[in-house]
Amino acid sequence: MRNIWTIAKREYDHYFISPIAYVVAFMILITTGSIFAVNIVIFQQNVSQLFGQAPDISPVTGAFGFLLVLAIPAVTMRLLADEARMGTLELLLTAPVRDFELVAGKWLGGLLFILSIVAVTLIYPILLNGIVIGNLTLLQPMVTPGLDRQLMLSSYLGVILLAASFLALGVGISAIFTNQFAAFFMTLSLFVILWWLIGFPAQVLPGASGQVFNYLSMQTHFYDAFGSGSIHLKDIVYFVSLIALGLFTGTTAVEIRRWR
Amino acid sequence: MIQVNGLTKDYGARRAIDNLTFDAEQGEIVGFLGPNGAGKTTTMRILTGYMPPTEGTATVAGYDIIEESLEVRRRVGYLPETVPLYNDMTALEYLKFMADLRHIPDAEERAHETLENVNLADRANSYIGTFSKGMRQRIGLAQALIHRPEVLILDEPTIGLDPAQVVEMRKVIREIGKDRTVLLSTHILSEAQQVCDRVLIINKGRIVTEDTPENLQSRLVGAQRVILRVRGDSDGLTGRVTKVKGVRGVEAKPDGSVEFEFDAGEDARPQVAKAIIESGYELLEMHAVGLSLEEIFLELTRETTGGKKSS
Numbered sequence: 001m002r003n004i005w006t007i008a009k010r011e012y013d014h015y016f017i018s019p020i021a022y023v024v025a026f027m028i029l030i031t032t033g034s035i036f037a038v039n040i041v042i043f044q045q046n047v048s049q050l051f052g053q054a055p056d057i058s059p060v061t062g063a064f065g066f067l068l069v070l071a072i073p074a075v076t077m078r079l080l081a082d083e084a085r086m087g088t089l090e091l092l093l094t095a096p097v098r099d100f101e102l103v104a105g106k107w108l109g110g111l112l113f114i115l116s117i118v119a120v121t122l123i124y125p126i127l128l129n130g131i132v133i134g135n136l137t138l139l140q141p142m143v144t145p146g147l148d149r150q151l152m153l154s155s156y157l158g159v160i161l162l163a164a165s166f167l168a169l170g171v172g173i174s175a176i177f178t179n180q181f182a183a184f185f186m187t188l189s190l191f192v193i194l195w196w197l198i199g200f201p202a203q204v205l206p207g208a209s210g211q212v213f214n215y216l217s218m219q220t221h222f223y224d225a226f227g228s229g230s231i232h233l234k235d236i237v238y239f240v241s242l243i244a245l246g247l248f249t250g251t252t253a254v255e256i257r258r259w260r
Numbered sequence: 261m262i263q264v265n266g267l268t269k270d271y272g273a274r275r276a277i278d279n280l281t282f283d284a285e286q287g288e289i290v291g292f293l294g295p296n297g298a299g300k301t302t303t304m305r306i307l308t309g310y311m312p313p314t315e316g317t318a319t320v321a322g323y324d325i326i327e328e329s330l331e332v333r334r335r336v337g338y339l340p341e342t343v344p345l346y347n348d349m350t351a352l353e354y355l356k357f358m359a360d361l362r363h364i365p366d367a368e369e370r371a372h373e374t375l376e377n378v379n380l381a382d383r384a385n386s387y388i389g390t391f392s393k394g395m396r397q398r399i400g401l402a403q404a405l406i407h408r409p410e411v412l413i414l415d416e417p418t419i420g421l422d423p424a425q426v427v428e429m430r431k432v433i434r435e436i437g438k439d440r441t442v443l444l445s446t447h448i449l450s451e452a453q454q455v456c457d458r459v460l461i462i463n464k465g466r467i468v469t470e471d472t473p474e475n476l477q478s479r480l481v482g483a484q485r486v487i488l489r490v491r492g493d494s495d496g497l498t499g500r501v502t503k504v505k506g507v508r509g510v511e512a513k514p515d516g517s518v519e520f521e522f523d524a525g526e527d528a529r530p531q532v533a534k535a536i537i538e539s540g541y542e543l544l545e546m547h548a549v550g551l552s553l554e555e556i557f558l559e560l561t562r563e564t565t566g567g568k569k570s571s
Binding site: 002003006007010014017086087088089090091092093094095096097098258259260 | 271305308309310311312330333334336338340342343344345346348357358360361362363403
């Protein structure tokens with residue numbers, strides 16, 4: 001555990017001096033910010049239509065699906081590929097660190113970075129809550145009747161699990177490739193498949209096979225479960241399995257690299 | 261401290277090292293001398309736990325390199341040939357990171373201490389990206405020393421350094437080697453002679469010979485090679501030189517000079533000079549050349565490889 005933390009900490013610090021990290025943070029914050037602002041304007045103009053329906057934060061958390069598909073490949077592409085290119089992988093592989101600890105440390109570092117950006121977006125629910133209760137004092141604690149807090153919490157839990165799964169898969173692919181761009185495009189392709197393409201056979205195929213594809217689709221678990229306020233074990237299992245798969249792939253790739 | 265037994269490593273169809281067997285005692289500086297591609301780096305990578313061997317076993321500091329890899333890695337300091345540094349970290353941050361990975365208590369204090377040992381204390385807060393080649397080499401060495409390892413493995417520690425830095429690095433290594441086992445690789449003969457207690461000459465993955473630098477020296481300088489030059493036409497010169505007793509390996513060079521060699525014991529130069537002048541040539545120059553490393557390898561590997569020049 002200690003080694004995982006040491007590596008994660010170094011990785012986390014590294015993000016704040018790399019331009020890619022700022023581009024990613026900028027992209028996520030400007031998109032979620034715009035979506036939030038637009039939604040408030042629409043909400044104000046259509047108050048009568050929305051009467052009786054509580055405003056919620058799901059437009060913001062929902063956007064994370066698409067945003068993370070694009071952002072995470074850029075965040076993970078250099079994690080192990082860069083170490084291999086610079087020769088520092090030799091340093092880490094001859095240090096008393098298990099291969100799994102190395103891969104998990106890289107993953108955790110990336111996750112902490114993404115979560116830092118996600119944490120910034122918490123400003124939106126706080127603002128929205130202020131609007132809902134008619135008091136824009138930012139530090140006003142969330143009081144009832146405010147936002148649907150269960151929906152908000154489950155949405156954010158969904159974002160965290162989605163980011164963690166994407167990052168694990170990205171780290172796994174980064175461990176396979178020495179070239180950053182190969183890692184980037186492979187990761188992006190995989191995400192596009194898991195996020196969008198897998199949804200088509202899920203709709204077309206009948207019966208059990210369609211259900212299998214439906215279960216494999218990330219959108220099913222992200223939007224239909226966490227995004228609509230319900231937390232089920234099967235959805236948590238889905239994301240945790242992806243995390244395990246990604247970290248296992250990464251560890252195996254590092255081990256194979258040793259044998260070559 | 262290091263025991264290597266029948267170590268073999270294949271990269272696909274190519275055999276990088278072939279049945280290596282050697283050992284190194286505590287407090288001994290052992291030099292790995294060989295041309296590029298001889299298998300030095302491969303051997304070091306196996307001993308440091310970077311990659312497993314195809315066949316054979318080795319123990320470092322009493323631990324098996326395959327079964328107890330983590331224990332070995334805890335006790336070995338390793339400076340790879342391409343010094344593995346993070347340019348975006350300061351010297352102090354980098355050493356602290358390495359100290360943390362090795363679970364050293366008071367990592368920061370130890371990092372400062374180690375920086376002092378390699379004369380980089382005044383650059384503790386400079387970014388490694390701004391370091392010169394010599395400083396990079398020293399911070400790399402600091403990384404290998406930070407956990408005070410029993411065994412130190414250094415891959416080409418002086419490569420790319422300027423002469424003053426080379427001298428300093430050798431001094432540092434000798435200092436370290438007083439109470440620790442050091443295995444270092446080099447392709448510079450004089451370096452091996454100056455620094456090491458024992459030298460292993462390795463070529464094409466095999467140990468060609470193994471001896472103390474002094475013994476090696478006298479064995480290698482068994483033959484003396486000489487270049488000679490005459491004024492004007494050198495036709496027939498080779499034939500004349502060949503006839504002198506004790507001379508062998510006569511070779512005419514494109515620039516008109518002639519090279520030959522003789523056994524170190526019996527200096528053939530006076531006879532050659534006399535013979536040339538008597539034949540009417542005007543002798544301009546005659547000087548001895550040291551054997552280059554390539555020639556030493558040719559010499560030492562002639563029987564096994566048919567004298568082909570190794571890469």
